Amino acid sequence: MTEEHSFYMESLPEGSRIEQLCNELKKFLTSDIENLQRFLLKLFETCYCFVFENHQPLFSPKIEINLIYQTKLYEKKVKENSAKIKEPAKDKSFAFYLANNAKGTIFINVEKLLFLLDKSYSTFILNLVMTYFHEILHCCYLNLRTEKEIFSIECLLVEKFLGINLPEEWRQLQSKHLHKHARA
Numbered sequence: 001m002t003e004e005h006s007f008y009m010e011s012l013p014e015g016s017r018i019e020q021l022c023n024e025l026k027k028f029l030t031s032d033i034e035n036l037q038r039f040l041l042k043l044f045e046t047c048y049c050f051v052f053e054n055h056q057p058l059f060s061p062k063i064e065i066n067l068i069y070q071t072k073l074y075e076k077k078v079k080e081n082s083a084k085i086k087e088p089a090k091d092k093s094f095a096f097y098l099a100n101n102a103k104g105t106i107f108i109n110v111e112k113l114l115f116l117l118d119k120s121y122s123t124f125i126l127n128l129v130m131t132y133f134h135e136i137l138h139c140c141y142l143n144l145r146t147e148k149e150i151f152s153i154e155c156l157l158v159e160k161f162l163g164i165n166l167p168e169e170w171r172q173l174q175s176k177h178l179h180k181h182a183r184a
């Protein structure tokens, strides 16, 4: 997902998980970075469990998450691992993964995601959760599903998880740009 195709919601469904997460995030952003880190890690754990509770992927690898707070360091990681990364052109992305059927590692460019806060809290949360689900699904299917297939499973999970309906035009736009802007 690239910034120009990011998501905006005028109002959040009352009592939905996206609303709760936005409220939690507001609290953590005014405190220190450790709280933000805890929030990001806890949300990842919740997303990971949610995938297995709501979907039966092919593999169930243990997944480690690597939060990188500076784009420069993230790009360094991309370079170091470029031979092992399955999808092309990763340096402008939010995340990438390395995996076999027993273990996965997901690298997240937190700095780049944080820029989305300029748009709205919900834009940040949606992109973060989509990124999490996207990379988790890649780790659970390796190269046995196409980007489009991953994206459609991801949308179902995200809608159920956050308690929202993704606008159809947005979904089409994302899907059309999957190749040009591979997000993993």
Ligand SMILES: [Zn+2]
Pocket (backbone or CB within 6 Å): 087, 134, 138, 147, 150, 182, 183, 184
């Ligand atoms: Zn992908």
